[in-house]
Amino acid sequence: MSVERPESRLSFSTLGSCARGIDSVITRLMAAKLAQPEMLSLAAGFTDNGLLPQELVGEAVAHLAGTEKKAHFQYGMNRGRPGLRNCVIDLLKTYPGEASLSLSPENILITNGSQQGLYILVQMLCDPGDIVLVESPSYFVFLELLKGLGVKAVSIPMDAEGRIDADGLQALIDTYKADGIFDRVKLVYLMGAYANPSTRCIDESEKAALAGVLHALERPIPVIEDMAYRELYFEEPFPARSLLAMSEWDDYPVIYAGTFTKPFATGMKVGFIVSRDRECLDTVASIKGHQDFGTAHFPQAILEYVLSSGAYSAHLSHIRQAYMKKRDLLESALEEHGFRDAGWSWQQPRGGLLLWARGPEGTDTRIGSAFHRICLEKEILYVPGDLCFAEGSPHGHVRLSFGALESALIPEAARRFCEAALAAEKG
Amino acid sequence: MSVERPESRLSFSTLGSCARGIDSVITRLMAAKLAQPEMLSLAAGFTDNGLLPQELVGEAVAHLAGTEKKAHFQYGMNRGRPGLRNCVIDLLKTYPGEASLSLSPENILITNGSQQGLYILVQMLCDPGDIVLVESPSYFVFLELLKGLGVKAVSIPMDAEGRIDADGLQALIDTYKADGIFDRVKLVYLMGAYANPSTRCIDESEKAALAGVLHALERPIPVIEDMAYRELYFEEPFPARSLLAMSEWDDYPVIYAGTFTKPFATGMKVGFIVSRDRECLDTVASIKGHQDFGTAHFPQAILEYVLSSGAYSAHLSHIRQAYMKKRDLLESALEEHGFRDAGWSWQQPRGGLLLWARGPEGTDTRIGSAFHRICLEKEILYVPGDLCFAEGSPHGHVRLSFGALESALIPEAARRFCEAALAAEKG
Incomplete structure (x- = not known):
């Protein structure tokens, strides 16, 4: 496999050269979450601090x-x-x-x-x-x-x-x-x-x-x-x-x-x-x-x-209830703000911390897209779906997390996110 | 570099094949220390439980x-x-x-x-x-x-x-x-x-x-x-x-x-x-x-x-004193039981958890040697020095640790170890 080797004064191994070429999304997302607490993040796969034991x-x-x-x-x-x-x-x-x-x-x-x-x-x-x-x-x-x-x-x-x-x-x-x-x-x-x-x-x-x-x-x-x-x-x-x-x-x-x-x-x-x-x-x-x-x-x-x-097991029972409620909050706010009406679809999550939604034909959620830019303007973070496909496409999905965000902020995050999605669609 | 590949139904990577061929000394020493508490171990590079914070x-x-x-x-x-x-x-x-x-x-x-x-x-x-x-x-x-x-x-x-x-x-x-x-x-x-x-x-x-x-x-x-x-x-x-x-x-x-x-x-x-x-x-x-x-x-x-x-820093001051005392215990017991008289030499450790000693000409401390066998019979563990040389030799050193063993057991461990060393020499 050919590896892009940026100019270097050091002699890196094959693995070192691979690693140097990678702009880590997980590291950037985590850093963004930690550095910009004012952003509402539906991106980070963090758990809920309030539920930590x-x-x-x-x-x-x-x-x-x-x-x-x-x-x-x-x-x-x-x-x-x-x-x-x-x-x-x-x-x-x-x-x-x-x-x-x-x-x-x-x-x-x-x-x-x-x-x-x-x-x-x-x-x-x-x-x-x-x-x-x-x-x-x-x-x-x-x-x-x-x-x-x-x-x-x-x-x-x-x-x-x-x-x-x-x-x-x-x-x-x-x-x-x-x-x-x-x-x-x-x-x-x-x-x-x-x-x-x-x-x-x-x-x-x-x-x-x-x-x-x-x-x-x-x-x-x-x-x-x-x-x-x-x-x-x-x-x-x-x-x-x-x-x-x-x-x-x-x-x-x-x-x-x-x-x-x-x-x-x-x-x-x-x-x-x-x-x-x-x-x-x-x-x-x-x-x-x-x-x-x-x-x-x-x-x-x-x-x-x-x-x-x-x-x-008692702890698990407790957090399962809590995360289900957070899922409900996110789903109902997305519905309320017209996300499904705008042509987005998703399966209701039966577990986990995530909601995976697919936009209408032609949606482009990639980093650098209009969709992405508008979300940043509205101070809302999500994971662009293309990152989750081995081949880097399709481009029309988002991964939203209800794990980390406090329940009280989920409706506002969903509102901003829907606004952004609808604005992006109008182009 | 040629890698010995034991027969396998799985297809391992180069690294996997390397790793399979290695009999890990650190893993074995740690397992031995944890599994045979009756052995007196001067081998394990553990710290002193009593000094843990x-x-x-x-x-x-x-x-x-x-x-x-x-x-x-x-x-x-x-x-x-x-x-x-x-x-x-x-x-x-x-x-x-x-x-x-x-x-x-x-x-x-x-x-x-x-x-x-x-x-x-x-x-x-x-x-x-x-x-x-x-x-x-x-x-x-x-x-x-x-x-x-x-x-x-x-x-x-x-x-x-x-x-x-x-x-x-x-x-x-x-x-x-x-x-x-x-x-x-x-x-x-x-x-x-x-x-x-x-x-x-x-x-x-x-x-x-x-x-x-x-x-x-x-x-x-x-x-x-x-x-x-x-x-x-x-x-x-x-x-x-x-x-x-x-x-x-x-x-x-x-x-x-x-x-x-x-x-x-x-x-x-x-x-x-x-x-x-x-x-x-x-x-x-x-x-x-x-x-x-x-x-x-x-x-x-x-x-x-x-x-x-x-x-x-207060913690460090405390443990420095304690480890120095343990060094003194080990050194004086080794002296007392004739280790130096038998031709072994070492530099006094000014820090750390270890004492590195070199046997007289012809000493062989390797795993499987008479020296090693006698130590096992006397229920005493050490690290054979050859393991610490990139080329696997010389064979006449031992690494003794005074880190893990309770102070009260150090004199007895040193006594057994000296007995073993002297017995091995008589061969």
């Missing part, structure tokens, strides 16, 4: 002070606290159809947010120029991570309902084979529940159809199921089992990525990956050993206490 | 609960909290001759321990097969990190006093040039203060001589000065300025790596790198953005409070 963490810290002889302030194991890893197993088993999931702490590895897990998996499997298959749309921070490692993202064909088109995927693979580049396809990345940005979930029939295509290949292509938002359902957990729990995926290299960053303490950045593929997890552990030889032990100990005390 | 952290958490509207539980900036970065600058300025150090928060990047900083720097600068110049001995975890990235470590020639031999380095570079491989030399890695494992410090004349050699090259080779142990001096800070503060190194790509992991809370894993080379730090930040888009915010907020309240 100050009291629970305080209790956990007080509890830890009386136990463990300060072991929680010491180094821990590279793969993470065994107790926390057991808590992860217990958490997974609470999902419909997963009570009999067969996992041991050896199948779990604690990471610095799910992001580090994703990064190491791509490092481990992909060389520059390799191909990763992603949904359309997909998580833009993951797309950026791939770019940073010189890896190419390619969209899996999706049908009109936004589901994976198994026949289309087969055709894509056949084309790769015909072109002699199938051996560059190294990984499939999916978001199983309340995907970022679409909030769609993948049901079992779709997962089974995908298994049919992948299992017929002459070599396995590992599949990551990113479940970062799984805990953030509003009413009922999505009924589909994870790939880990479906017999169709037995003996296939599947990696589940989860996190406590969204559903618990964003500022602790503790995530995890789960796999029964020992070769895969051992290698991840080896790379993790080089990167930091273990996620910080203190936040892990806090989480372990909160999860094992039962406080975690 | 439980009360200070408790105070910080209580303070934070009353401020910031829970922002410390939210995401932060990719480069780290601006306030904490300012604290890092203030900390550096406390060192002899560094009060006028010209740095802004833009020159600092907060990392997951100093390890992540080292890892990203190597990723950024080195492709597989490239060469990194290191001291002899050097930090074995760094040597392992290099292996994991397929990068070759080569020892800088050192003189009989263990100082960098500038003429020898020049000769090495000339050889590389003659062989046409000088362009593979990408990085110099030094530990400026109380190095792991030797506890030596690099004085200014040595640093100036190194500058003379490197500045004369046709392209700059970045230099990392790892100062992980700098705060842990026993009586006085080592008087040499860091490379950052020496005019001989102006306009040269120098990176300072520091951490709060050893001197404060090991289980929080907050470190930092400092550089005035903007191109370098921007690229590190880009890679960091892909790996985790920012170190966990909560531990950073705790540290920022502790540093700005002044409690940090």
